[in-house]
Amino acid sequence: MIKHNSDSFVCWFCEKNLLNNRYVIKDNFAICLFCFEEKYSNHCFQCNQIIGIEMQGSIFKDKTWHNTCFNCSICNLSLINKKFAYQNNKLYCRHCFIDEFAQRCYRCNRSLEPGDKCIQYDKNLYHKSCFICNVCQKQLINENFRYRDQYIFCLSCYMNIIAIYCIKCHKAIANDGIVYHNHPFHQECFVCTHCSIPLGNQRYIEYNNDAYCSNCSSNLFIKTTNLTTQ
Numbered sequence: 047m048i049k050h051n052s053d054s055f056v057c058w059f060c061e062k063n064l065l066n067n068r069y070v071i072k073d074n075f076a077i078c079l080f081c082f083e084e085k086y087s088n089h090c091f092q093c094n095q096i097i098g099i100e101m102q103g104s105i106f107k108d109k110t111w112h113n114t115c116f117n118c119s120i121c122n123l124s125l126i127n128k129k130f131a132y133q134n135n136k137l138y139c140r141h142c143f144i145d146e147f148a149q150r151c152y153r154c155n156r157s158l159e160p161g162d163k164c165i166q167y168d169k170n171l172y173h174k175s176c177f178i179c180n181v182c183q184k185q186l187i188n189e190n191f192r193y194r195d196q197y198i199f200c201l202s203c204y205m206n207i208i209a210i211y212c213i214k215c216h217k218a219i220a221n222d223g224i225v226y227h228n229h230p231f232h233q234e235c236f237v238c239t240h241c242s243i244p245l246g247n248q249r250y251i252e253y254n255n256d257a258y259c260s261n262c263s264s265n266l267f268i269k270t271t272n273l274t275t276q
């Protein structure tokens with residue numbers, strides 16, 4: 047049963063005559079189309095206009111859009127029947143979402159797509175194909191490499207271009223060397239001035255800017271002190 051407003055057939059809200067107008071029955075009340083849309087329709091999350099009952103809308107979570115407003119917030123591509131993402135109250139097509147939010151490769155700065163195999167080194171991520179020597183571009187996955195000033199190098203490029211040279215043997219220092227009085231040495235080249243035992247891993251004594259192992263230094267320089275304290 048339709049409840050008529052008094053005897054005439056008018057809109058429950060605006061009392062417009064409904065005989066020659068389209069109307070909707072809602073909860074047993076006859077309501078003109080205009081009032082119905084005003085009071086019951088959803089508003090488009092994008093343009094904030096009413097989504098009329100004859101318009102096509104899209105619903106996602108608790109929000110609605112005109113189908114014509116359901117577009118990527120960046121490239122404006124229609125997202126109807128497409129993969130999309132919703133973040134920070136905005137819609138994104140797949141491409142723009144990845145562009146905006148995905149992590150980037152440290153070398154090429156292109157995005158790392160979900161599922162991409164990537165390499166992490168020193169908190170930075172790389173495409174597998176980007177984990178290459180900064181000089182000769184050799185692939186360095188499962189290879190020895192050196193990392194310096196945020197770049198990665200294969201061993202030979204590192205040695206040729208970057209490496210520091212040992213002041214004693216004049217060969218490049220690939221691993222950690224020793225710096226003594228601002229001069230770089232290989233671990234094995236930094237030796238006791240007297241007996242030539244490598245000093246890399248042990249205590250040494252300086253005398254006249256030369257380094258001596260503790261044995262030699264006690265024999266050569268502080269014997270008298272030892273004698274007097276015994």
Ligand SMILES: [Zn+2]
Nearest residue numbers: 057060078081
């Ligand atoms: Zn009305």
Ligand SMILES: [Zn+2]
Nearest residue numbers: 090093112115
């Ligand atoms: Zn809209």
Ligand SMILES: [Zn+2]
Nearest residue numbers: 118121139142
């Ligand atoms: Zn887009």
Ligand SMILES: [Zn+2]
Nearest residue numbers: 151154173176
């Ligand atoms: Zn890359």
Ligand SMILES: [Zn+2]
Nearest residue numbers: 179182200203
């Ligand atoms: Zn290289």
Ligand SMILES: [Zn+2]
Nearest residue numbers: 212215232235
């Ligand atoms: Zn050396």
Ligand SMILES: [Zn+2]
Nearest residue numbers: 238241259262
């Ligand atoms: Zn010595």
